[in-house]
Amino acid sequence: xxxxxxxxxxxxxxxxxxxxxxxxxxxxxxxxxxxxxxxxxxxxxxxxxxxxxxxxxxxxxxxxxxxxxxxxxxxxxxxxxxxxxxxxxxxxxxxxxxxxxxxxxxxxxxxxxxxxxxxxxxxxxxxxxxxxxxxxxxxxxxxxxxxxxxxxxxxxxxxxxxxxxxxxxxxxxxxxxxxxxxxxxxxxxxxxxxxxxxxxxxxxxxxxxx
Amino acid sequence: xxxxxxxxxxxxxxxxxxxxxxxxxxxxxxxxxxxxxxxxxxxxxxxxxxxxxxxxxxxxxxxxxxxxxxxxxxxxxxxxxxxxxxxxxxxxxxxxxxxxxxxxxxxxxxxxxxxxxxxxxxxxxxxxxxxxxxxxxxxxxxxxxxxxxxxxxxxxxxxxxxxxxxxxxxxxxxxxxxxxxxxxxxxxxxxxxxxxxxxxxxxxxxxxxxxxxxxxxxxxxxxxxxxxxxxxxxxxxxxxx
Numbered sequence: 001x002x003x004x005x006x007x008x009x010x011x012x013x014x015x016x017x018x019x020x021x022x023x024x025x026x027x028x029x030x031x032x033x034x035x036x037x038x039x040x041x042x043x044x045x046x047x048x049x050x051x052x053x054x055x056x057x058x059x060x061x062x063x064x065x066x067x068x069x070x071x072x073x074x075x076x077x078x079x080x081x082x083x084x085x086x087x088x089x090x091x092x093x094x095x096x097x098x099x100x101x102x103x104x105x106x107x108x109x110x111x112x113x114x115x116x117x118x119x120x121x122x123x124x125x126x127x128x129x130x131x132x133x134x135x136x137x138x139x140x141x142x143x144x145x146x147x148x149x150x151x152x153x154x155x156x157x158x159x160x161x162x163x164x165x166x167x168x169x170x171x172x173x174x175x176x177x178x179x180x181x182x183x184x185x186x187x188x189x190x191x192x193x194x195x196x197x198x199x200x201x202x203x204x205x206x207x208x209x210x
Numbered sequence: 211x212x213x214x215x216x217x218x219x220x221x222x223x224x225x226x227x228x229x230x231x232x233x234x235x236x237x238x239x240x241x242x243x244x245x246x247x248x249x250x251x252x253x254x255x256x257x258x259x260x261x262x263x264x265x266x267x268x269x270x271x272x273x274x275x276x277x278x279x280x281x282x283x284x285x286x287x288x289x290x291x292x293x294x295x296x297x298x299x300x301x302x303x304x305x306x307x308x309x310x311x312x313x314x315x316x317x318x319x320x321x322x323x324x325x326x327x328x329x330x331x332x333x334x335x336x337x338x339x340x341x342x343x344x345x346x347x348x349x350x351x352x353x354x355x356x357x358x359x360x361x362x363x364x365x366x367x368x369x370x371x372x373x374x375x376x377x378x379x380x381x382x383x384x385x386x387x388x389x390x391x392x393x394x395x396x397x398x399x400x401x402x403x404x405x406x407x408x409x410x411x412x413x414x415x416x417x418x419x420x421x422x423x424x425x426x427x428x429x430x431x432x433x434x435x436x437x438x439x440x441x442x443x444x445x446x447x448x449x450x451x
Contacts, residue, residue: 127427131425131427131432131433134414134425134433135423135425135433135434135435137414138250138414138417138418138423138435139423139435139436139438141414141415141417141418142418142419142420142423142435142438143438144418145415145418145419146438149395149398149419166415166418169414170414170415173414174414177252177412180252181252
């Protein structure tokens with residue numbers, strides 16, 4: 001269940017894409033072997049984002065193809081093959097660090113869609129649907145908080161990742177709380193006179209991320 | 211196991227003019243020793259009423275409350291007041307420290323009220339402050355302390371002596387995130403020493419420190435979290451390797 005929410009978020013927020021730049025960052029310190037890169041990546045993300053060896057080598061091959069890393073020509077492919085960053089790679093990394101991720105257009109959020117559907121569906125209590133999601137999110141937050149409680153003092157990277165997750169989940173709970181209140185107030189009011197209003201400007205400009 | 215707090219079918223109805231207001235309806239809640247339970251709900255959901263009834267500050271219209279196995283309904287007013295002083299500690303959002311007393315005097319006050327000699331009460335107060343890292347603040351007045359320090363003094367006051375139950379109402383409300391986190395760690399430490407705690411809040415981050423979260427809406431308990439499975443379940447990759 002957790003991985004469902006997690007994977008969607010990971011891909012949406014460019015988590016998978018940034019492996020490329022995380023590897024460039026590690027190589028900017030010193031030339032390294034593939035296996036070493038995997039271990040260091042995991043250690044520095046508090047072991048929250050595991051990486052398999054295949055992902056590491058595929059990414060390295062692409063980086064080499066793009067001219068961002070070089071490898072030892074003579075060594076066979078495998079754990080003993082060393083990689084180093086090129087000048088182009090260093091420039092790519094510096095550019096990536098300062099480029100904000102695309103947060104301008106709202107993501108197509110599955111939870112928002114579920115609530116929008118629940119509001120219109122006859123025979124469905126939207127407040128009950130909201131509560132089911134709220135409970136699940138708070139349960140997740142409890143697990144992250146316990147992780148912070150147990151290990152946050154010893155592992156700085158982990159503490160940073162855990163904070164980010166707790167704030168992300170918290171913002172979803174706050175949205176649910178706000179939606180809950182808004183729907184309750186709306187139910188007490190008579191329905192407004194139906195008319196075709198022009199679409200808000202933001203919808204026209206931004207579009208939805210797919 | 212007997213809970214330090216057991217609320218059994220508790221209801222509370224107020225009269226607002228001719229209207230009956232149902233602040234709590236048929237609430238069951240048990241808090242075991244060593245556990246923290248968060249009660250989460252929006253404002254007006256009844257969570258503060260729940261806390262004042264759990265703390266024997268108000269009596270329910272129906273149902274019963276047991277503190278450490280003792281039924282409040284069966285107790286005389288005096289016995290109830292004694293139990294309240296001895297067994298229950300309160301932490302409020304705005305700290306509620308007495309401005310004319312030093313930190314140590316604030317912490318010692320409930321023990322003195324309970325008939326302990328001034329010397330003994332003061333010694334116990336200093337010990338509680340020391341445990342919360344506030345030994346060097348003992349002689350200061352509340353207005354000479356930071357917000358975080360004031361809340362730590364309030365927690366020392368809530369756990370001093372032989373307290374069994376700590377009741378907290380939005381205890382980190384006015385504090386920044388770091389200080390709020392420190393406050394939650396202190397309440398958790400008290401729980402690990404055997405105290406049971408109820409924290410009422412609208413804040414999911416705060417609630418996530420609890421062993422169990424109870425959701426309250428319109429005076430009713432509508433939902434509860436499952437027991438915590440432990441943080442290992444988060445490391446999604448472990449299974450994939």
